[in-house]
Structures are given as structure tokens and as C-alpha cells.
Amino acid sequence: xxxxxxxxxxxxxxxxxxxxxxxxxxxxxxxxxxxxxxxxxxxxxxxxxxxxxxxxxxxxxxxxxxxxxxxxxxxxxxxxxxxxxxxxxxxxxxxxxxxxxxxxxxxxxxxxxxxxxxxxxxxxxxxxxxxxxxxxxxxxxxxxxxxxxxxxxxxxxxxxxxxxxxxxxxxxxxxxxxxxxxxxxxxxxxxxxxxxxxxxxxxxxxxxxxxxxxxxxxxxxxxxxxxxxxxxxxxxxxxxxxxxxxxxxxxxxxxxxxxxxxxxxxxxxxxxxxxxxxxxxxxxxxxxxxxxxxxxxxxxxxxxxxxxxxxxxxxxxxxxxxxxxxxxxxxxxxxxxxxxxxxxxxxxxxxxxxxxxxxxxxxxxxxxxxx
Amino acid sequence: xxxxxxxxxxxxxxxxxxxxxxxxxxxxxxxxxxxxxxxxxxxxxxxxxxxxxxxxxxxxxxxxxxxxxxxxxxxxxxxxxxxxxxxxxxxxxxxxxxxxxxxxxxxxxxxxxxxxxxxxxxxxxxxxxxxxxxxxxxxxxxxxxxxxxxxxxxxxxxxxxxxxxxxxxxxxxxxxxxxxxxxxxxxxxxxxxxxxxxxxxxxxxxxxxxxxxxxxxxxxxxxxxxxxxxxxxxxxxxxxxxxxxxxxxxxxxxxxxxxxxxxxxxxxxxxxxxxxxxxxxxxxxxxxxxxxxxxxxxxxxxxxxxxxxxxxxxxxxxxxxxxxxxxxxxxxxxxxxxxxxxxxxxxxxxxxxxxxxxxxxxxxxxxxxxxxxxxxxxxxxxxxxxxxxxxxxxxxxxxxxxxxxxxxx
Numbered sequence: 001x002x003x004x005x006x007x008x009x010x011x012x013x014x015x016x017x018x019x020x021x022x023x024x025x026x027x028x029x030x031x032x033x034x035x036x037x038x039x040x041x042x043x044x045x046x047x048x049x050x051x052x053x054x055x056x057x058x059x060x061x062x063x064x065x066x067x068x069x070x071x072x073x074x075x076x077x078x079x080x081x082x083x084x085x086x087x088x089x090x091x092x093x094x095x096x097x098x099x100x101x102x103x104x105x106x107x108x109x110x111x112x113x114x115x116x117x118x119x120x121x122x123x124x125x126x127x128x129x130x131x132x133x134x135x136x137x138x139x140x141x142x143x144x145x146x147x148x149x150x151x152x153x154x155x156x157x158x159x160x161x162x163x164x165x166x167x168x169x170x171x172x173x174x175x176x177x178x179x180x181x182x183x184x185x186x187x188x189x190x191x192x193x194x195x196x197x198x199x200x201x202x203x204x205x206x207x208x209x210x211x212x213x214x215x216x217x218x219x220x221x222x223x224x225x226x227x228x229x230x231x232x233x234x235x236x237x238x239x240x241x242x243x244x245x246x247x248x249x250x251x252x253x254x255x256x257x258x259x260x261x262x263x264x265x266x267x268x269x270x271x272x273x274x275x276x277x278x279x280x281x282x283x284x285x286x287x288x289x290x291x292x293x294x295x296x297x298x299x300x301x302x303x304x305x306x307x308x309x310x311x312x313x314x315x316x317x318x319x320x321x322x323x324x325x326x327x328x329x330x331x332x333x334x335x336x337x338x339x340x341x342x343x344x345x346x347x348x349x350x351x352x353x354x355x356x357x358x359x360x361x362x363x364x365x366x367x368x369x370x371x
Numbered sequence: 372x373x374x375x376x377x378x379x380x381x382x383x384x385x386x387x388x389x390x391x392x393x394x395x396x397x398x399x400x401x402x403x404x405x406x407x408x409x410x411x412x413x414x415x416x417x418x419x420x421x422x423x424x425x426x427x428x429x430x431x432x433x434x435x436x437x438x439x440x441x442x443x444x445x446x447x448x449x450x451x452x453x454x455x456x457x458x459x460x461x462x463x464x465x466x467x468x469x470x471x472x473x474x475x476x477x478x479x480x481x482x483x484x485x486x487x488x489x490x491x492x493x494x495x496x497x498x499x500x501x502x503x504x505x506x507x508x509x510x511x512x513x514x515x516x517x518x519x520x521x522x523x524x525x526x527x528x529x530x531x532x533x534x535x536x537x538x539x540x541x542x543x544x545x546x547x548x549x550x551x552x553x554x555x556x557x558x559x560x561x562x563x564x565x566x567x568x569x570x571x572x573x574x575x576x577x578x579x580x581x582x583x584x585x586x587x588x589x590x591x592x593x594x595x596x597x598x599x600x601x602x603x604x605x606x607x608x609x610x611x612x613x614x615x616x617x618x619x620x621x622x623x624x625x626x627x628x629x630x631x632x633x634x635x636x637x638x639x640x641x642x643x644x645x646x647x648x649x650x651x652x653x654x655x656x657x658x659x660x661x662x663x664x665x666x667x668x669x670x671x672x673x674x675x676x677x678x679x680x681x682x683x684x685x686x687x688x689x690x691x692x693x694x695x696x697x698x699x700x701x702x703x704x705x706x707x708x709x710x711x712x713x714x715x716x717x718x719x720x721x722x723x724x725x726x727x728x729x730x731x732x733x734x735x736x737x738x739x740x741x742x743x744x745x746x747x748x749x750x751x752x753x754x755x756x757x758x759x760x761x762x763x764x765x766x767x768x769x770x771x772x773x774x775x776x777x778x779x780x
Contacts, residue, residue, distance in 0.1 A: 239498060242460055242479040243505055335499065342497045349491045353573065366578040 029360070031294050032286065033205040033213050039276055039285035040216065041201055046193045047279035048091040048269075053186040055085040060179040067172040070162035072155040078148055083258060085182070086141045090265035092189075094223045094273055097216060098201065099192035103185050106227065107136045113249050114142035116150070123170045130181045139181055142253075147175050150254030209364060217288070218364045221351045224270050229344040232263045236326055237337035245334055247327035259326035264319055267344075271312040288355065297358040304354055311347045318343040405658040407651050411606065413599070420595040423607020428476040430612035430623055432458060433556055435466055436478075440515050440549040444531060444538045447521035455512035479505055482560045485567030486574045488718070493725040494567070500731065504559050511552045514542040524700065526749040532700050539704055544747025547707035554711020557624050558679060558718045561608045565625075566675060566720040569605035570668045585659045598656050605671075606649050625678065632681045637775035645674050669722035676719035676728050680769035681776045683712035684762045688777035691758040699751040706741070706748055713737055713765070729768055737761050 059081040066074040089109060096106050108130070115137040122128040122138055130139050151171075152158040161171045193201075204212040230240065231251070238245040252258040272279070276287020284290075289305040297304040318340040323329040329337055352363055413420045436458050443450045457465035461477035483489050483504040488496035517529045518540035524530035529543045539547050568574055575581075575598055582588075584598040593600070612623030622630055633642035652667030686709030693702035716729040740757060744750025762773045 242477070243502065335502070338499050338502050342492075342499055345490070345498065346492060353491055363578060 028207055029295060031291055033207075033211075034202060036276075036286040036291065037202040037205055037212050037216075039278075039287065040273075041193070041198050043278040043281075043283075043285055044273060044276070045092075045095050046190070046198070048088075048095070049186070049190050049193060051279065052085070052088040052092045053183075053190050055081070055088040056179070056182045056186045059085045060183050063175055063179045067162065067176055070159050070172070072159055075148060075155055075159055079255070082141070082144055082148060083255070083261075086252065086258070086262060087265045089141060090262055091269040091272075091279070093227055093266065094220055094269060095216075096223070097212075097219055098197045099189045100185075103131075103188065104133075104136065105185060105189065106223075107133075109140040109182065109185070110142065110227075110251075111137045111140060112142035112145075112231075112251055113253060114138065114140075114146050116146055119143055119146060119174070123167060123174045126170050126173065128177075130177070139178055142251075144175070144178050145252055145254045147171070147178065148254075149256075207360065209362065213359075214361045214364075217356065217359065217361050220270070220273060220288075221348070221356065221363070222365055224351065225348050228263070228266045228270060229341065229348060232259065232266065233326075233337060233341045233344060236330060237334055237341055238330075239338065239341055245330045247330045250326040250330075253327065256327055257324040260319060260322050260324045263326075264316065267312065267315055267319070271309070274308060274312075288359075292355060292358060295358060297354070299350075299354055304350065304358065308347060308350050308355070311343070311350060315340070315343045315347070403655075403658075403660070403663065405654055405660070407647070407654045409650075411610070411646070411650055411653070413653055413657065415594050418594050420599055421603050421606075422593070422595065422600060423603045423611050425474070425476050426604055426607030427611035428471055428474040429478055429481065429560065430608070431468070432461065432466065432471055432476070432478050433553065433560070434612065434623060435468075435471070437549055437553045440540065440552075441537075443519055444540050444549075447531065447538070448519065450512075450515040450519035450540070452512040452516035455515065456509060459508065459512070478556065478560055479508075481564055482508065482556065483563060483718075484560075485563045485571070485718075487567040487571045487720070487725060488563065488727075489567075491573060494720070494727050495731050508552060508556065508559070511548040511555075514546075515540055515548040515552075518542055518548065526698075527746040532703070534701065534704060541700075541703055542747075544742055545699075545703045545706075545749050546710060546742065546747065547704055550704065550707035551711050551714075553624075554679075554708055555714040557628075557711070558715020561625060562675065562679070562715055563718040565605045565608045566672045567718065569601050569608075570671060570720075572665070572668075575601050575664075581661070584656060596656075599653070602649075602653050602656055606653070609645070609649075609675075625675070628678050628682055631779070632678050635681070635775070635779040637771070637780070638677065638681065641674055641677065645671060648674070672720045672722045676716075676721070677769060677771070679712040679715035679719070680728070680765055681771065683709050683716065684766050684771075684773055684776035685709075685779075686712065687758050687762045687765075688773065691755065694751040694755055699749060699754070702751075702754075703748050706754075710738060710741060713741075716765070729765075737764065 059078070062074070062078045062081040066078050092100075093106050093110065100106075118135075118138040122135075128135055128138070148158065151161045162168050162175070165171060201212050204210070207214060209215075234240055236246045236249045250256075250259045251262050271277075274287060275284050275289045277284045289309070292305045293303060299307055318336075321336050322340060323332070326337065356363055411421070436455060439455065439458065440450055454465055457463045459477070459479045461472070461474070464472040466472050483496070483501040485496075487493045489498065489501050514529065518524065518531065520531075522528070522530040524532045524541040524545075527543050529541060532539045532541055540549065541547055580597045580601075584596040587596060589595060590597055590600065595603070609625045609629070612621075613626050614621045629642050629645060632638050633640070648667040648670040652664045652671070655661070655663035655667065686705045690702040690706035690709060693699075693705065696702070713734060717727050717731050717734040719728045720726070721728045741754075741761060742748065744753030744757075748754065759773070762777075766773045766776060
């Protein structure tokens with residue numbers, strides 16, 4: 001009772017504070033949130049997941065061919081398909097909402113460093129249930145990375161695990177199961193979006209904390225902050241460990257030369273979402289950029305949307321100075337990693353301190369760094 | 372009945388929101404309808420709501436690091452830089468106190484780590500700067516190690532200097548790593564955490580902090596709201612190491628230097644002003660009076676910035692006066708204290724600007740100039756002609772005169 005009354009009070013006052021409350025739309029600021037959500041769903045999220053699904057299917061096919069008769073050539077084909085699917089994943093990691101949220105999509109697809117001891121134990125026992133939380137760090141792209149890049153010193157040694165190894169049958173089964181698990185989730189998510197979830201998502205067009213726009217913006221910013229900025233750069237560069245670096249905590253550690261590629265894909269995916277850019281097309285539609293421009297959000301005399309896009313350019317420039325292998329980069333000159341982190345962080349600041357307050361969206365997650 | 376109470380308690384809050392919406396910015400003296408306690412004592416249902424144990428731990432850790440260098444120097448023993456690094460990071464049980472070893476707190480991750488400057492990058496901050504500052508303090512451990520063991524300090528040679536009853540370790544350039552560490556960390560850690568983190572509205576009002584404070588939603592298992600606790604943590608970085616009720620009262624770090632500045636009548640009632648602002652702000656948080664809270668934040672930021680500035684000028688002038696004694700060596704301790712306090716100026720926060728009174732570049736330029744003589748501080752003729760200019764530059768920026776700061780009267 002208490003809380004409800006106060007909330008009503010707050011809501012009323014916040015509404016009174018907003019500069020333009022002339023529309024009868026659901027957001028209270030005149031911006032058409034239905035069109036925004038429709039563009040996100042139809043032109044960005046669903047096509048991104050369908051592309052991911054396609055790439056996962058290819059990966060599964062290549063793995064099936066490899067396990068049927070393991071050769072070094074087929075291993076290379078698996079690797080290529082794995083990189084393509086991993087890149088496609090960077091475009092869907094943002095959208096952990098709906099079915100993706102329900103299945104803990106990001107956690108069971110991309111926890112790294114992967115748990116190699118656990119993987120070997122799974123292979124030895126031959127029994128495991130990938131839907132258990134305790135199994136999340138033994139599956140997904142990092143686990144596949146270990147299975148196709150990390151088992152041996154060279155390709156011949158890796159292939160031997162699938163041919164002459166005493167447990168070759170189980171290694172093949174594990175590789176097969178890893179791909180199947182990716183496919184199960186991809187199919188479930190795509191089916192849900194193409195089923196009932198699309199209309200649920202678009203229909204939640206209000207401005208409450210649980211509305212689709214408020215939640216999606218939080219999820220987008222959180223993914224950018226935690227998975228992109230911290231996971232791909234900050235943690236390995238020692239930002240969160242008082243300078244102790246972790247060259248083994250880079251994304252794609254066993255392949256080792258794709259960390260930068262994956263980072264750039266993830267940053268591009270974030271920028272595209274911000275701009276409302278259609279997946280795999282040049283066209284843009286309603287998005288956060290257009291929303292900010294509709295509200296005439298200006299910072300230091302410049303449109304905030306311009307500042308954010310300029311910052312994305314700066315980020316790509318900082319990333320360009322990095323070695324393809326972040327492990328190597330950390331060894332040779334970690335300050336470039338920190339410099340890249342700094343540029344990524346600027347957009348966290350613009351998103352959380354400028355964009356979200358302007359959109360009247362509360363940050364629903366808090367950094368747990370108190371004492 | 373309950374219904375009425377809720378409406379009544381929420382009224383002032385609503386009024387505030389209305390005020391914050393209005394374009395009209397005429398100021399009016401707030402009529403406080405709550406009591407400001409005469410000591411920093413706050414309770415809820417008879418139990419204290421105050422907790423700043425983490426801050427006390429860090430103050431004691433820095434104290435222990437200073438003592439480690441001092442005690443090793445006193446017996447001409449080697450200062451173990453690895454042990455100092457361990458103390459900085461609180462790993463490998465480096466402290467005599469088990470309580471500190473198991474506290475889970477450490478100094479290094481709170482060094483140049485404030486929300487405003489090193490997360491939101493206000494005031495010219497960046498992660499690169501954070502990384503450099505932490506590495507700089509690590510370099511002081513190496514300098515202390517290199518100076519230890521009993522070799523006498525001389526121009527360009529690290530070593531020990533017997534300063535009366537004390538043995539001081541000087542780096543090759545004459546700077547005393549122990550003092551640079553202690554005074555520098557007062558700025559990079561304690562000051563930064565106080566004014567750029569815990570007294571930042573980005574932290575105090577983060578997420579649902581304000582709603583929870585207004586509705587007195589307590590932290591899980593605690594007797595305080597998040598906002599109350601954040602305010603106490605700012606308070607703790609100043610007063611958390613004090614023991615004012617001891618036979619011989621002890622005051623550590625900022626609390627001690629606030630007292631030293633306060634002892635100079637040129638700076639009025641600085642000590643009382645800061646303490647009152649902390650008590651008023653805390654009472655305002657309890658009463659959901661955020662406008663008064665914010666007014667106290669501005670007072671604390673302004674008054675706290677004066678402390679390192681006044682002490683920096685004081686030590687520069689004290690050092691200058693001692694340049695003629697023992698080839699200048701007598702001056703190096705004071706100049707090193709000054710060096711650390713000048714470093715601290717970069718972490719001050721000028722109310723309304725979200726930036727320091729003196730930028731990183733300006734501070735670095737002053738520090739560079741101070742040590743630019745041949746073999747650093749050993750070049751007494753160089754220092755003699757440069758110190759006054761630096762002292763004047765600092766005093767002018769913070770709005771006092773060199774004469775006011777150099778004599779405590």
C-alpha cells in the first residue's frame with residue numbers, strides 16, 4: 001500500500017517534469033514505441049537470430065561430417081563454421097529477452113574461460129545434462145573452441161582425439177552434443193519469436209519498468225557493459241583485478257587469433273542496434289538514435305546521438321591498434337588494451353548517465369562494488 | 372492512521388520534486404524540521420545505523436604500510452617491496468593484524484577508482500590514468516627498497532638520512548617514498564573515494580537508492596538504507612582511524628590534517644564546518660531532505676579541497692626554509708609531504724563542475740617543476756628559485772594566500 005501510493009506520486013511528478021507530454025501514445029513523451037519495437041523485432045532481432053540459426057545449422061552439418069570420418073581437412077571446415085557462428089552470436093547476445101532469457105542463452109553459449117577439467121570429466125563419464133546451470137561453463141562456443149583448437153598442439157594431434165584416442169567415441173559424441181545444444185536453443189528462440197512472442201514483445205509498448213522498451217534498453221546496455229566491455233577487454237586486461245592480467249580469459253582463447261574480430265563484431269552489433277539499422281541491410285528505422293533525436297537530447301551543444309556514434313568510431317580506431325590475439329596484446333603492451341577499454345567505457349557513460357535518463361528509463365542493475 | 376502517516380512523510384519529498392521541476396531558481400533558507408545531532412550518532416530502533424568498518428580497515432592498512440617502511444629504516448634493514456605490494460593488495464597475509472588480513476578489503480582496487488572520475492570519466496579521468504597511478508605507488512615500494520639497507524643518501528644516490536631521531540629513506544632524487552605514498556594515497560584513495568565516489572549523486576542516487584531511502588527500505592540484514600551507508604563510508608574515510616576518546620586522542624590521515632589546518636585561525640572553523648556538514652547531511656538523508664543533503668556535499672567538497680592545498684603550500688614553504696640545512700637534506704621530508712599533497716589536489720572536486728580544482732596536467736606540471744633540478748631535490752639553488760612560484764600558484768587556485776598557509780597562527 002505504502003509503496004503503491006508513493007509510486008503513483010513519483011510517476012505523476014516525473015510525467016509533469018517531462019518536456020513534451022502532448023501525445024496520447026503509451027510512452028508519455030510522444031515517441032511511437034510500437035513502431036520502435038516493431039522495427040527492433042522484425043528488422044533487427046528476428047533476422048539476427050535467423051542468421052545465427054543458419055550459421056549454427058552449418059556448424060552442426062560440418063561437425064557431423066567431421067565425426068563421421070575425422071580428417072584434418074574436415075577439422076578446418078568445422079573451424080570455419082565455428083568462427084562464422086561465433087561471429088553471428090555477437091549479433092544476438094544483445095537480445096536475452098523472452099525465450100533467450102528463459103534458457104539463459106548467453107550463459108550457456110559463451111562462458112569463458114571454459115571449464116576444460118569439467119569437459120574432460122563429461123567426456124570420460126559420457127553422461128551430462130547441458131540444461132543444468134553447473135554445466136554452463138562446459139558448453140557453448142568456448143567449449144567448442146577447446147574441442148577443435150585446444151586438445152592438441154597441432155591439427156594431427158587434435159584429430160587423433162577423434163580417431164585413435166581410446167575414448168574417441170566419447171569425444172565425437174561430446175562434439176556432436178555441443179552442436180546439438182546450440183541448435184536446440186537457436187531453434188527454440190527463433191520459433192518463439194516467430195510464434196507468440198513477437199506480439200507480446202511489441203504489445204508491451206508502455207513505459208513501466210517491465211515494458212519492452214525499458215527492459216530492452218537495460219538488456220542492451222548491460223550486454224554492452226558486462227559482455228562486451230568487461231568480458232572481452234576489461235577482465236583479461238586486469239581492469240577488475242587491480243592490474244593482474246589474464247591472457248587466458250580472452251574470448252576464443254584456444255583459436256587465439258579471433259578475439260579482436262569478435263570484439264569488433266559485438267561493437268558493430270551494438271552500434272547497429274543503437275541506430276535502428278536493419279540486420280544485414282543499409283536501411284535504418286526507429287531506434288535509440290531516432291528516439292534521442294526526437295527528444296532533441298543535446299550534450300555540450302551536440303546531439304547525444306552524434307556523440308555516441310562518434311564514440312563508436314573512436315572505439316573502432318582504438319580496437320584497430322590491437323593484435324588479433326588479445327593474449328599477445330596483453331603480453332606485449334597491455335596499455336593498448338586499457339586504452340581500448342577506456343573508449344568502450346565512454347559509451348557506457350553516455351548510455352547510462354545521458355541516454356537512459358533522457359529516455360526516462362531507470363537502470364535496473366547496479367554495480368556490486370560496494371563495501 | 373497508517374495511511375495518514377504515509378501521506379505526511381511523502382509530502383516533503385513530493386514538494387522537492389516539484390521544486391526541481393520549476394524553472395525558478397531563487398534560493399531560500401530551508402527550515403529544517405528535524406534535529407542535527409551534536410555528534411555523529413544515528414540510530415534506528417535503539418541500534419546504530421552507522422558502519423564504516425571497510426574504511427577503517429583501509430586507513431589502518433595504509434598506516435601499517437607507512438610503519439613498515441619506517442620501522443625497517445630505523446634498523447637499517449632492507450624494505451621488502453614485495454611485502455609492500457602484498458600489503459597494497461592485501462594478499463599473502465601481509466599484516467600483523469589477522470582482522471586486516473581477513474577483512475576482504477584492499478587499498479589498490481580503491482585507488483583512483485571513484486565513480487565520477489574513473490568510471491564516468493569526469494574530471495579528465497580514465498582507466499589508463501588509474502593504471503598509471505597504481506603503478507606509480509608500486510614504484511614507490513621499489514624506491515623504498517632501493518634506499519634501504521643503511522647506505523647514506525647523497526646527490527643522485529638513494530639511501531638513508533638521519534633526521535634527528537628519525538631515519539628517512541630517500542630515492543635518488545631526494546623524494547621520500549614513504550611520504551609520497553602516504554600523502555599521495557590520502558588523495559588517490561581516500562579523497563577520491565570521499566568526494567568523487569561516496570558523495571557523488573551518481574552513487575548516492577544510483578538505481579533505486581533514493582526510493583529505498585525515502586521509504587526506509589533497509590539493506591538486507593542491515594540496520595541502514597543504502598544511502599545512509601554510502602554517506603557513512605564517506606565519513607569513515609576521514610574519521611575511521613580515529614580514537615578521540617583515548618587518553619592521548621589519535622587522529623589519522625585526513626582527520627589529523629583537518630585539525631592541523633583548523634589550528635590556523637586563517638582557516639576559521641574548518642574542522643567544525645566539515646563535521647557539521649557530515650552530521651547535517653546524514654540527518655537530511657534520514658529525513659529524506661535531499662536538497663539539504665546536496666548542500667552539505669558542496670560544503671564538504673569545498674572544505675576538504677582546502678586541506679591538501681593548505682598543507683601543500685605549508686610544506687613547500689617549510690622545505691624552502693630548510694634548504695640551507697645539511698645540503699638541503701633537512702628539507703626533503705617536508706618537500707616530500709608537499710609532493711604527496713600536491714598529488715592529492717588532482718582528486719579534489721570543485722562543487723558544480725564535476726572536476727578537480729586543479730587538473731591532472733596542472734598537478735603533473737607542478738610536480739615536474741618541483742623535481743626538475745639536477746638530481747631532483749638535491750639542487751637546492753634550483754628549488755630556492757622555484758618553490759615560491761609553485762606555492763603561489765596553488766594558493767591562488769584555492770583562494771588563500773601563501774602567507775596564510777605558511778604560518779599556523
